[in-house]
Amino acid sequence: MDLKDKLIEIANRIPRQLDHIQTEEATKNALVLPFIQSLDYNVFDPSEVTPELNADVGVKKGEKVDYAILMDGKPIILFECKHHAAALDQTHASQLYRYFSVTEARFSILTNGIVYWFYTNLKIGIFIVRCAP
Numbered sequence: 001m002d003l004k005d006k007l008i009e010i011a012n013r014i015p016r017q018l019d020h021i022q023t024e025e026a027t028k029n030a031l032v033l034p035f036i037q038s039l040d041y042n043v044f045d046p047s048e049v050t051p052e053l054n055a056d057v058g059v060k061k062g063e064k065v066d067y068a069i070l071m072d073g074k075p076i077i078l079f080e081c082k083h084h085a086a087a088l089d090q091t092h093a094s095q096l097y098r099y100f101s102v103t104e105a106r107f108s109i110l111t112n113g114i115v116y117w118f119y120t121n122l123k124i125g126i127f128i129v130r131c132a133p
Helices: 003-020 024-038 090-101
Strands: 049-054 064-071 074-081 107-111 116-120 127-131
Touching: 003 024, 024 064, 024 074, 024 107, 049 074, 074 090, 090 107, 090 116
Parallel strands: 074 107
Antiparallel strands: 049 064, 064 074, 107 116, 116 127
């Protein structure tokens, strides 16, 4: 099964799952982890996908990004997740940007499990792609 088919399968499950997803943690388990897994990352291997990666910013201690995909022990992609009913906005994007700026990751994703905002700082500033059903 290729990536497109995996993503369609995940998207088709969403309407049946939403009534059962009551928390942000449930959103991560039911919607976000399958997305990460569809990208062929092992969500059960913390050396590959690390939950709650430390991303302290200045004097703000205890800051953690929900998931980080690692390569050679360093974060390459950050995921900040919100409850599926949360509307993603600039406040959430600013939170992710703070994490992004203190790690080596060059890609980050803000999501509520249904809508995914992709960010990168490669080449020419920040590039944003917003995907929604």
